[in-house]
Amino acid sequence: MTAPADPSPAGGAKRAALTVKDIARAAEVSPMTVSRVLSGGKNVRPALREHVERVIAELGYYRNQNARSLRTGLHSGLIGVMITNIGNPYYAGMVQGVERVVAATGRRILVGATNEDPGLERQLLADFLGRQVEGLIVVPVGQDPAHLVPEKLRGVPLVLASRTMEGTQADAVLIDDVNGAHDATATMLGEGHRRIAFLGNKVTVSTGQRRLAGFTAAHREHGIPVDDDLVVLGLQDAAAAESAMNDLFGLDAAPTAVFAANNRISIGAIRAITRHTAVERSAGRGAEPLRLFAFDSFEFADMAPIPLSVVDHDPEELGRVCAEMLLARLDGTASPGHPRLIELPVRLVDH
Amino acid sequence: MTAPADPSPAGGAKRAALTVKDIARAAEVSPMTVSRVLSGGKNVRPALREHVERVIAELGYYRNQNARSLRTGLHSGLIGVMITNIGNPYYAGMVQGVERVVAATGRRILVGATNEDPGLERQLLADFLGRQVEGLIVVPVGQDPAHLVPEKLRGVPLVLASRTMEGTQADAVLIDDVNGAHDATATMLGEGHRRIAFLGNKVTVSTGQRRLAGFTAAHREHGIPVDDDLVVLGLQDAAAAESAMNDLFGLDAAPTAVFAANNRISIGAIRAITRHTAVERSAGRGAEPLRLFAFDSFEFADMAPIPLSVVDHDPEELGRVCAEMLLARLDGTASPGHPRLIELPVRLVDH
DNA sequence: CTGTTAGCGCCTTCAG
């Protein structure tokens, strides 16, 4: 009730964009006082502070964060998150983890999809840097760290999530792919399976390499050769995995077990196996469904129509850990030294 | 190779943040010329333009988008997306739709989670406005449009997604909840079911109300009363739905069919029904699984362990349509007049 | 405690 000296009342609607000056005028103080109030009201007479706060509230003013971060030293409060595909529940879970941790510090996330396209990744990176992100969390697309190097990043800290790149200098949070794939494979070999198929994604992504490495290592230890015909790589989505699985059923020496290297592939494999089993049964061939071990869990894994085991881990935790690692760099909590690498453990779960 | 007049070579790593001035100095031109080159190089001698472009590339300069958008009239290229929970695959799909459409125009999305908390929603809104978002796509939390009114938004266009609020002036894109729920319920009534349970979320969200409305309307048309004992509301997640479903099994007059009002609820219901059916069977009671109709589809609905039907629609399309509606406002393509309301159709699918 | 001055990085306007 103290300061109604407002020429154009807020009732209007459009245009406008109030500034500190507008508030200053309305509150009959200097812009600096308004600024001080906005920053907590330290060093402002309490009565004045309340007055200004009231005017701010009445006029519905929002501080322009972009202008604010223009001043050197002030941070943008923006974290860039680059993933391949938000629609994949795995990455969605990861983004959720990042968002939670980051929001708790008052920061926000800028989200972009690379669609596994290095060109898009580069573009997105430039755009995010131009928007003054304080830090980046990236699921890298390829093996070429060309544009994800410290020099190009100009001091913006980067955390690689889930995948890494050879020779990179960046922090990274990975899943324990090798051991996960190894243990899953060893389990199946221990059960007596001798023809185990591997359904994998592109080997140009590190998860693909690492999970395949675990698979072959387990075979080596058991003295069982890997049959190249049973190793299918480059599967990009559930549909591709489903048809690859169907092809495997057509083999003379079909597999008796399958390792599916990620959640997309698992979905496709389950569909193919379920259908194939039903067909076999209706043809009078009493078929047990193929033994399946899936990397990554997914909602509903417990209700799958065929028994399966999963190499389980929580994508949200991946996101959280990435965010914490990044925040540590921003706070200066982490020593600026070497890049850090964290491998998140997995657990084998039967359904 | 023309202008190596660079005092601090880019090899370093940290700090820095190049500006137009740095480029200007290195290229031996005025900042204005650099600015012109950055904006397409119109009105710059081709040779000079190429020279400047080379310097920009060599030094790895990114234009500060925040400073740029400070100039009046220039847009931030930021769209704010506020959803309840990114971890829900439904909303993740929606965000993907928004991102695709919006990225095609060179804009980026700022994503925030409200966790169904009106306070967080208000906070997030203020933050997004402070970051100069050009537009907002929001899944509103409550029925109170208090802070989501045009005056507070200062001309920033808003599109409500999936849910609406009574008396709102904002554009909205909804799913055809009423007809979807109606047709699903009518289908089950037509099959002879007389005791159909309704598992719903909070009625304070419009989807809850609308889906319940469709459910009761179908009953009314068939002259079948709705048994209040079979209507459970306020279910927030799969676990709550699962236990609610289990409670229903304990009723003297248990339901013979269920309508699950969203994908979270469906997951819980499926778990409960599957388990219950297994228990009954092992107890010698040859039980058919409960008839289930689920609103929203979800990945894997086709592989569910019990038969079910779904009121299917594509969350990504929801996101796309929201984004297109918003862009139409931004382009001025849409007449500034009345708020627009779109209802996306659904289709009934049996699995 | 409060106000003035100046400048963050960029671009519109106006001269040359």
Add this chain to the structure above:
DNA sequence: CTGAAGGCGCTAACAG
């Protein structure tokens, strides 16, 4: 075609 001046909204640094 190129450059100089000025200001977008905000806040450190320095008066008062």
